[in-house]
Amino acid sequence: MTTPSPDLESRAAPDDHHALRLWLRLLTCTNLIEGDIRGRLRTEFDTTLPRFDLMAQLQRVPKGMKMGDLSRHMMVTNGNITSIADQLEKEGLVVRTKVESDRRSSVLKLTPQGRKIFARMARAHEDWVKDMFDGLPEASRGALFKALGELKLQVVAHRDKA
Structure with a gap:
């Protein structure tokens, strides 16, 4: 039997x-799940998690989103969004149009090809996540979901008091 590699929880x-x-256990689980997904996106779709996340945001808003709104939703800088958008635009997966009322702003929108490719990635992503949680009994998943919801409320309340 192999010993587990060190992680945040081992600290x-x-x-x-x-x-x-x-x-630390929560961070470790998050990092393990995210690392698995990052690796699968890279090997199976030759893409990155930030590119996937940007396309996911655009999939939810078919009319497109301003780049500044994408930055806020994804909690990254405008520069990050611009860099990813430049790559996706070169590949024909998104189209960028200037906003008539504000020529400094651009709206990004998935192209039909971008929608098709993202749909394949999204199905695979969902399967990967489901597979990772399948070994956990339904009762445990429900309890974990409930407990994390309670934690979220507690953290938000604590933040709002500060």
Whole structure:
């Protein structure tokens, strides 16, 4: 049997506060899932997670989105969006149009080819995520979903108090 490779959770000592150990376990799970998805996107579709995320945002808004709105939704800089958009535009997956009322702003929209390619990636992405969680009993998935919802509310309330 192989020993697991070190991860964020391995930094915690048994006598560390339970909240710290829980946070590190949550980060470790997130990093493991994200790493798997990043690798699969790279090997199966020759793309990156940020490109996938940008296309996912555009898929939800068929009329397109301003680049600044994409930046806010994805919580990245305008420069990141511009760089990804430039690549996707060169590949014919998105089209960029200037906003008539504000020539400094552009709207990005998936092309028909972009929609087709994203649909294939989205189906695969969903299958990968489902596969990762399939080994977890339904009751555990439900409990985890509920607990993470409670945590989210707690963190938002704590942030709003600060």
